[in-house]
Amino acid sequence: MEKICVAVRVRPPVSQDASVATYWNVEDNRISLHRPHGTPISGASYAFDHVFDETCSNAQVYELLTRDLIHAAVKGFNGTAFAYGQTSSGKTFTMNGSANDPGIIHRAVEDIFEKIQAMSDREFLIRVSYMEIYNEEINDLLSLENQKLQIHESLERGIFVAGLKEEIVNNAEQVLHLKESGEVNRHFGETNMNVRSSRSHTIFRMVIESRGKDTNSSNGYSGSDAVRVSVLNLVDLAGSERIAKTGAGGVRLKEGKYINKSLMVLGNVINKLSDGAKQRGHIPYRDSKLTRILQSALGGNAKTSIICTLAPEEVHIEETKGTLQFASRAKRITNCAQVNEILTDAALLKRQKLEIEELRNKLQGSHAEVLEQEILKLRNEMLKYELEREKLEMQLEEERRSHKERDQCIREQQMKIENLSSLVTFSDCDRNSSQEHDSRRESPKEEGIDSTIKCQGDIFETPCFKGAPNNFVVKRSNYSNPPDFSPLPDSFSDVADEDTWFKMNKGYVPDLDSLQMTPARKVQSFPPSDVTLTPVPSNEDYKQELENLKRQLEVLTEEKNELQRKHTEQILLNDQLMGEVSELKHEAKIIQEIPERLHESVASCKDIYEDVMSTMQSFASNGESSTAKLLSGTSEIGRTLFSTLETHFAMVMNHKPVHANDSVSQEQYKELSESLKSTVTSLVLSEKPMENKQVKNPQCSCNSKEYTWDGETAGWMEKSSNGLNSIKEKYHDLEKGLDKNNKLLEVSKERYGSLEREFKLLKEERDSLLRTVSESSQQLALLTDQKENVLKDLSTEVQRRKRLEEEIKQFSVAFASRQRILVSIENEFQSTIEKMRAQNPVSLPKSLGS
Numbered sequence: 040m041e042k043i044c045v046a047v048r049v050r051p052p053v054s055q056d057a058s059v060a061t062y063w064n065v066e067d068n069r070i071s072l073h074r075p076h077g078t079p080i081s082g083a084s085y086a087f088d089h090v091f092d093e094t095c096s097n098a099q100v101y102e103l104l105t106r107d108l109i110h111a112a113v114k115g116f117n118g119t120a121f122a123y124g125q126t127s128s129g130k131t132f133t134m135n136g137s138a139n140d141p142g143i144i145h146r147a148v149e150d151i152f153e154k155i156q157a158m159s160d161r162e163f164l165i166r167v168s169y170m171e172i173y174n175e176e177i178n179d180l181l182s183l184e185n186q187k188l189q190i191h192e193s194l195e196r197g198i199f200v201a202g203l204k205e206e207i208v209n210n211a212e213q214v215l216h217l218k219e220s221g222e223v224n225r226h227f228g229e230t231n232m233n234v235r236s237s238r239s240h241t242i243f244r245m246v247i248e249s250r251g252k253d254t255n256s257s258n259g260y261s262g263s264d265a266v267r268v269s270v271l272n273l274v275d276l277a278g279s280e281r282i283a284k285t286g287a288g289g290v291r292l293k294e295g296k297y298i299n300k301s302l303m304v305l306g307n308v309i310n311k312l313s314d315g316a317k318q319r320g321h322i323p324y325r326d327s328k329l330t331r332i333l334q335s336a337l338g339g340n341a342k343t344s345i346i347c348t349l350a351p352e353e354v355h356i357e358e359t360k361g362t363l364q365f366a367s368r369a370k371r372i373t374n375c376a377q378v379n380e381i382l383t384d385a386a387l388l389k390r391q392k393l394e395i396e397e398l399r400n401k402l403q404g405s406h407a408e409v410l411e412q413e414i415l416k417l418r419n420e421m422l423k424y425e426l427e428r429e430k431l432e433m434q435l436e437e438e439r440r441s442h443k444e445r446d447q448c449i450r451e452q453q454m455k456i457e458n459l460s461s462l463v464t465f466s467d468c469d470r471n472s473s474q475e476h477d478s479r480r481e482s483p484k485e486e487g488i489d490s491t492i493k494c495q496g497d498i499f500e501t502p503c504f505k506g507a508p509n510n511f512v513v514k515r516s517n518y519s520n521p522p523d524f525s526p527l528p529d530s531f532s533d534v535a536d537e538d539t540w541f542k543m544n545k546g547y548v549p550d551l552d553s554l555q556m557t558p559a560r561k562v563q564s565f566p567p568s569d570v571t572l573t574p575v576p577s578n579e580d581y582k583q584e585l586e587n588l589k590r591q592l593e594v595l596t597e598e599k600n601e602l603q604r605k606h607t608e609q610i611l612l613n614d615q616l617m618g619e620v621s622e623l624k625h626e627a628k629i630i631q632e633i634p635e636r637l638h639e640s641v642a643s644c645k646d647i648y649e650d651v652m653s654t655m656q657s658f659a660s661n662g663e664s665s666t667a668k669l670l671s672g673t674s675e676i677g678r679t680l681f682s683t684l685e686t687h688f689a690m691v692m693n694h695k696p697v698h699a700n701d702s703v704s705q706e707q708y709k710e711l712s713e714s715l716k717s718t719v720t721s722l723v724l725s726e727k728p729m730e731n732k733q734v735k736n737p738q739c740s741c742n743s744k745e746y747t748w749d750g751e752t753a754g755w756m757e758k759s760s761n762g763l764n765s766i767k768e769k770y771h772d773l774e775k776g777l778d779k780n781n782k783l784l785e786v787s788k789e790r791y792g793s794l795e796r797e798f799k800l801l802k803e804e805r806d807s808l809l810r811t812v813s814e815s816s817q818q819l820a821l822l823t824d825q826k827e828n829v830l831k832d833l834s835t836e837v838q839r840r841k842r843l844e845e846e847i848k849q850f851s852v853a854f855a856s857r858q859r860i861l862v863s864i865e866n867e868f869q870s871t872i873e874k875m876r877a878q879n880p881v882s883l884p885k886s887l888g889s
């Protein structure tokens with residue numbers, strides 16, 4: 040057990056104010072508040088491991104405070120050095136330094152590589168990361184895309200920040216370059232107190248792994264030696280600040296609140312730890328991300344040094360006193376630093392054999408004092424192992440709990456997969472039913488569609504989609520979120536006021552019992568017996584993998600739902616289109632029937648007309664008379680007219696466009712007009728003699744046969760011309776109707792065309808949907824496989840844990856027996872001493888054996 044090393048550093052004053060009433064005096068390792076004439080003020084004197092006045096450089100601070108810690112880190116001890124103090128007191132200056140006087144981080148990096156160079160019997164692997172805690176969120180300073188990272192804890196890695204970028208480095212320049220690049224991403228801001236004030240806590244981390252080289256072994260590595268892994272944290276905290284002094288508002292104020300709150304939690308942790316093991320109770324490490332990350336540095340297994348920076352100005356006296364009180368409490372904390380080794384079985388055995396051999400030698404040589412020390416040491420070690428065992432047991436318990444949670448998670452996933460599988464099955468059924476329907480539609484007779492429309496049936500090939508069953512929509516299960524290992528304190532809003540600041544700096548501890556219990560700290564442990572430094576997949580990896588699977592499943596489910604939605608939309612659209620199509624079919628049928636009906640009516644008109652004509656011709660006995668001529672002319676016109684109409688309708692019925700200027704029509708029109716002309720001419724010629732007759736003998740004409748015939752002829756003519764005119768009008772009307780119908784037909788045809796295209800697209804879309812569904816089902820099958828593999832891995836892991844538990848038990852039994860041996864050795868030794876004393880009471884010191 041060793042105490043945390045605490046030093047205080049006073050920065051040079053910003054201005055030399057002659058009218059000061061008090062000042063801080065530094066003498067050796069003591070700092071005290073004095074009046075101007077030199078009298079010390081009682082109750083304001085503090086002693087620390089080191090006190091650096093304003094003349095001290097970063098080089099001196101490094102030499103005295105941090106060097107040993109850095110060297111220990113190279114040897115395998117976890118180490119943490121951090122700077123604490125009010126804003127603008129010189130924390131960043133101490134950690135980062137200036138061009139002329141590099142800070143602790145710069146010097147540590149160079150020192151580490153120098154030290155490594157000197158240790159030729161070991162080989163090293165160094166990884167570097169750099170993070171900041173800004174407004175209680177962890178950001179990666181080496182990779183801007185890694186923001187809002189989470190803290191996790193695992194048996195293998197202890198407490199760690201998931202997703203933090205770690206760069207493997209080979210030399211100091213590389214590390215310093217990385218640090219520079221990270222520095223750019225840090226949050227700085229201007230306040231009344233500091234033009235470049237750190238608005239976040241930063242942690243520069245180096246993980247140092249090493250193993251011994253064995254020059255005799257064939258592979259160059261020592262087969263029996265262990266791998267050492269140590270973590271070095273170099274922390275530059277943001278400064279506590281009084282809002283009244285910094286003049287912070289808006290963003291600065293919010294930052295200030297977060298900074299003060301997390302520093303208050305740090306103060307509380309330090310207070311609790313300084314209470315001593317018996318009184319300390321629950322340590323609220325989980326109340327802030329900072330204390331959670333620094334957990335092993337505060338009362339854990341790390342070597343820790345704290346440098347508290349002070350602003351000497353009289354105006355800052357209260358803050359300085361607060362910092363000194365914090366430092367005093369930190370000084371009381373003890374850590375249990377130890378080398379972090381991962382021992383192979385062979386190494387453990389060899390080491391124990393050596394120890395026993397050593398003991399035996401010592402016993403034989405009767406080096407009583409040394410033996411006594413050895414026994415004490417072993418007792419201590421035994422206690423340590425006992426503790427270790429207890430911790431491991433607790434970890435196992437926790438592991439079991441998380442395993443249970445994982446199981447639950449897997450079960451939920453299983454349900455999801457099953458739901459999705461049923462979806463896939465449904466989609467397959469759906470596809471089959473569509474195919475069935477398609478095959479049914481290949482025999483159009485069954486559908487009872489008119490033959491003229493049937494020939495276009497393929498155009499309307501619409502898949503008849505089945506309605507979605509109720510269980511189609513997968514209900515999302517509410518996954519329990521992964522346990523947050525570092526819950527945020529409820530509210531940060533009430534922190535930045537003066538009262539809180541004072542409480543914080545005067546060691547006020549809020550009612551911590553009301554806070555959530557922090558589970559026991561986990562000792563940093565590392566993957567067992569992996570001398571090749573290959574990372575072993577941990578529970579965290581499994582958890583990560585499970586998370587990934589979960590995410591993939593969620594994405595797939597969403598995709599499925601989206602597909603289903605589209606599918607339903609398409610069914611609706613399809614139905615709509617089908618309705619439109621049947622309406623159009625009906626319309627088309629009517630349109631197509633019109634010319635036929637017209638044709639029929641023209642034919643019947645023609646028959647009637649011919650009957651009328653033949654009757655009229657039978658009346659006209661003399662074929663030479665004008666009436667006969669008129670009749671034959673009219674009959675000729677009527678015939679031509681009807682045959683023209685017939686031709687037109689026949690063309691329409693055969694779906695040929697009818698244009699007034701095509702050759703057939705022109706010929707018919709020509710014929711029609713010629714017959715009309717000749718009829719009219721013959722009529723005119725025959726009318727003239729009749730007129731003459733009527734003028735010469737008007738009285739007798741009323742009784743003569745000739746007169747009767749002429750009157751009849753005129754009546755017939757008038758009737759015929761009226762009939763002709765009405766036929767002509769009808770013809771024109773029919774022609775107009777035909778034109779209209781033709782246009783309607785064109786429009787319908789266009790609509791058919793666009794519907795056909797639309798159907799084609801829909802068909803393609805449906806095919807692609809079916810393809811996606813089958814791909815999804817394949818993916819699901821793959822995921823199920825993966826899940827099964829994960830389950831297998833998990834059960835292997837459980838087996839491993841069980842074995843580990845068994846080993847721990849055996850280990851404790853072995854230790855118990857070893858303890859018994861040691862006790863018997865001790866007894867034996869005591870009796871030997873007694874005997875020797877009895878034999879030679881003068882030569883042996885009295886203290887021996889007592």
Ligand SMILES: Nc1ncnc2c1ncn2[C@@H]1O[C@H](COP(=O)(O)OP(=O)(O)OP(=O)(O)O)[C@@H](O)[C@H]1O
Nearest residue numbers: 050051126127128129130131132233236237277278
């Ligand atoms: N020991 C020192 N020697 C010379 N200058 C110093 C020393 N300590 C601090 N300074 C100067 O004081 C100013 C404030 O120091 P710095 O930014 O390091 O304070 P800080 O504690 O990190 O502040 P904040 O918490 O606001 O980030 C800087 O200009 C810095 O160069």
